[in-house]
Amino acid sequence: MTRRDAEELDVEEALAVANDRGGRPPGAPHPSRASSTPRSAEKGPASAKGTHHGATPWPEARALADRAARSIRRPTPVSVTLDDALGLVLAAPLTALTDLPSFDSSAMDGWAVAGPGPWQVRRNGVLAGHAQPEPLTDGEAVRIATGARVPPGATAVLRSEHGRTDEKGRLHATLPQAPDSAHAGGTPMLGHGQDIRPRGQECRSGDQLLPLGTLVTPAVLGLAAAAGYDTVTVHPRPRAEVLVLGDELLTEGRPRDGLIRDALGPMLPPWLRALGAEVTAVRRIGDDADALYTALKNSSADLIVTTGGTAAGPVDHVHPTLRRLGAELLVDGVQVRPGHPMLLAHTGETQHLVGLPGNPLAAVSGLLTLAEPLLRTLAGRAAPEPFALPLQDAVHGHPHDTRLIPVALRADRAVPLHYNGPAMLRGIAAADALAVVPPGGGRPGQELELLDLPWAAAGIQVCFT
Numbered sequence: 001m002t003r004r005d006a007e008e009l010d011v012e013e014a015l016a017v018a019n020d021r022g023g024r025p026p027g028a029p030h031p032s033r034a035s036s037t038p039r040s041a042e043k044g045p046a047s048a049k050g051t052h053h054g055a056t057p058w059p060e061a062r063a064l065a066d067r068a069a070r071s072i073r074r075p076t077p078v079s080v081t082l083d084d085a086l087g088l089v090l091a092a093p094l095t096a097l098t099d100l101p102s103f104d105s106s107a108m109d110g111w112a113v114a115g116p117g118p119w120q121v122r123r124n125g126v127l128a129g130h131a132q133p134e135p136l137t138d139g140e141a142v143r144i145a146t147g148a149r150v151p152p153g154a155t156a157v158l159r160s161e162h163g164r165t166d167e168k169g170r171l172h173a174t175l176p177q178a179p180d181s182a183h184a185g186g187t188p189m190l191g192h193g194q195d196i197r198p199r200g201q202e203c204r205s206g207d208q209l210l211p212l213g214t215l216v217t218p219a220v221l222g223l224a225a226a227a228g229y230d231t232v233t234v235h236p237r238p239r240a241e242v243l244v245l246g247d248e249l250l251t252e253g254r255p256r257d258g259l260i261r262d263a264l265g266p267m268l269p270p271w272l273r274a275l276g277a278e279v280t281a282v283r284r285i286g287d288d289a290d291a292l293y294t295a296l297k298n299s300s301a302d303l304i305v306t307t308g309g310t311a312a313g314p315v316d317h318v319h320p321t322l323r324r325l326g327a328e329l330l331v332d333g334v335q336v337r338p339g340h341p342m343l344l345a346h347t348g349e350t351q352h353l354v355g356l357p358g359n360p361l362a363a364v365s366g367l368l369t370l371a372e373p374l375l376r377t378l379a380g381r382a383a384p385e386p387f388a389l390p391l392q393d394a395v396h397g398h399p400h401d402t403r404l405i406p407v408a409l410r411a412d413r414a415v416p417l418h419y420n421g422p423a424m425l426r427g428i429a430a431a432d433a434l435a436v437v438p439p440g441g442g443r444p445g446q447e448l449e450l451l452d453l454p455w456a457a458a459g460i461q462v463c464f465t
C-alpha cells in the first residue's frame with residue numbers, strides 16, 4: 001500500500017466515525033470494524049487499478065455508463081400485453097384507436113330529454129352497454145344511466161335529483177335557479193347538451209395520446225385500455241445477471257466463525273428490477289477465478305453485475321478475469337466514497353459488466369453510479385429531473401472525492417443518517433434518498449443533489465417495476 005492509499009483509507013474510516021458520532025449506542029463496537037471480516041483484512045496491497053489513482057470523477061462515470069448503453073445496438077421493441085407492460089417504456093406513440101368517448105353518453109343518472117319540458121317519459125329506460133336507443137322527439141324523455149348511450153334527438157340529460165314526475169307521468173325540471181336568471185320564476189333552464197359527453201370529447205381516433213418514451217404507469221395502462229389497446233409496443237427490459245463472489249458468504253442463519261450473511265444476493269435483484277431490468281439469474285461463484293471466467297463467458301445477459309472482488313486482494317478475481325476475457329475497461333475506479341473500486345467493462349458486443357465492491361453500501365453506490373444510468377438508457381427511460389434539497393445538518397466530505405450518504409427527507413430538508421460506513425446498510429435501509437456530497441463536505445442549508453431510491457416515492461407495494 002502506498003502512503004497515499006493509506007491516507008485515503010484513513011479518511012474513509014474517519015468519515016464513517018464522524019457521521020456515526022452520537023448515533024452509536026454506548027459501548028457498541030466501532031461500526032466499520034464491527035462488520036469487517038478476516039477476508040478484507042487479508043487484502044494485499046492495492047495496485048493503481050481500482051484505487052483512487054486514475055479513477056474517473058463521479059459525474060463523468062455516470063455519463064460514461066449512459067454513453068456505454070447508447071453505443072451499442074438497442075434491442076428491437078416488442079409488443080406485450082397490458083398485463084406485462086407496467087414499468088416498461090413506450091417504443092411507439094400511443095395513438096387513439098377510437099374516439100373517446102366512442103358514442104354520445106350520459107354523464108349522470110337521470111333522464112335524456114328532447115326540447116323544453118315538461119316531458120312525456122317513455123316506458124323503458126336506457127342502461128350503460130345497451131344497444132342504440134330509439135330516437136327522442138321534442139317533449140319526450142327517457143330514463144338513462146351514467147355511461148349509457150344518449151338517444152338521437154336528445155338535447156340534454158336532466159339529473160335525477162333535478163326532476164320529478166307528476167301524477168300523469170310527466171317529467172318536470174326542478175333545477176335550482178340562479179338569482180339573476182332571466183328565467184327566474186319561469187321554467188328552469190337546462191343548458192343545451194348539459195351532462196351529455198359528446199363522442200370524441202377526449203380524443204378522436206388517430207390522435208396521439210402519449211409520446212414514445214413514456215413510462216408505462218398504472219394510469220397509462222388504464223388509458224391504453226380505454227383507447228382500445230390489448231398490447232403496447234415497448235422497449236424490452238434489459239436482462240441482468242448477478243454474480244455474487246466471496247467464499248465467506250452464508251445464505252441463511254446467523255453469521256458465525258468469520259462467515260457473514262450475503263446481503264447483496266437478496267438486495268440487488270429487486271433493486272435491479274426497480275431500475276428497469278429483468279433479473280435472469282443470481283449465481284454464487286465463491287472466490288473461484290475459473291468459475292467466474294466460465295460464468296462471464298457463458299452469460300448472454302445485457303448486463304452482468306458482480307459483487308466483491310473488485311480490489312487487489314489475493315482472491316479479488318474481477319480484474320484478472322476481465323483481462324483474461326479481453327474485456328475493455330470503460331471505468332476503473334470512481335472518485336466516490338464509498339464504492340471507489342467500482343468498475344464498468346464492455347464484455348461483449350451488446351454486453352456490459354458492472355463490478356460492484358463487496359462492502360454493501362459501496363455496492364449501492366456502484367449500483368446507482370454505474371448500473372442505474374446504463375439500465376435506464378437500455379430500458380429507454382428518460383433521465384430523472386435533477387432533484388436537490390437543503391441539508392439539515394453539516395456533512396463531512398472527502399477531501400477530493402464525491403460522497404454519497406443516506407438521507408431521510410423531512411419537511412423539505414435532507415437529514416443525514418448515521419451508520420453510513422461502507423460496510424453498513426443500517427443508514428440506507430432507513431433512507432429516502434442518497435445525497436451527493438461534494439468534495440470538502442456540505443454545510444447546513446446547502447442544497448445537495450439527491451439520488452432517488454426507486455421505492456421511496458411510491459412505496460414498495462406499488463413500485464411500477
Ligand SMILES: Nc1nc2c(c(=O)[nH]1)N[C@H]1C(S)=C(S)[C@@H](COP(=O)(O)OP(=O)(O)OC[C@H]3O[C@@H](n4cnc5c(N)ncnc54)[C@H](O)[C@@H]3O)O[C@H]1N2
Pocket residue numbers: 001005035036037039040043044045046050051244245246248249260261262263264265307308309310311312313316339340341356357358359360362422
Ligand atoms: N489495500 C486495499 N484494500 C482495500 C481497498 C484499497 O483501496 N486498498 N479498498 C477497500 C474498499 S474501499 C472496498 S469497497 C473493498 C472492495 O473490495 P472488493 O470489491 O474486492 O470486495 P471484497 O473484498 O470481496 O469484500 C469487501 C467486504 O465486503 C464484504 N462482502 C463481500 N460480498 C458481500 C456480500 N454479498 N454481502 C455482504 N458483505 C459482502 C466482504 O466480506 C468484505 O468485508 O476493498 C477494500 N480493501
Ligand code: MOO
Pocket residue numbers: 012336337338339340341357359361362422423
Ligand atoms: O470503502 Mo469502499 O469505498 O468502496 O466501500
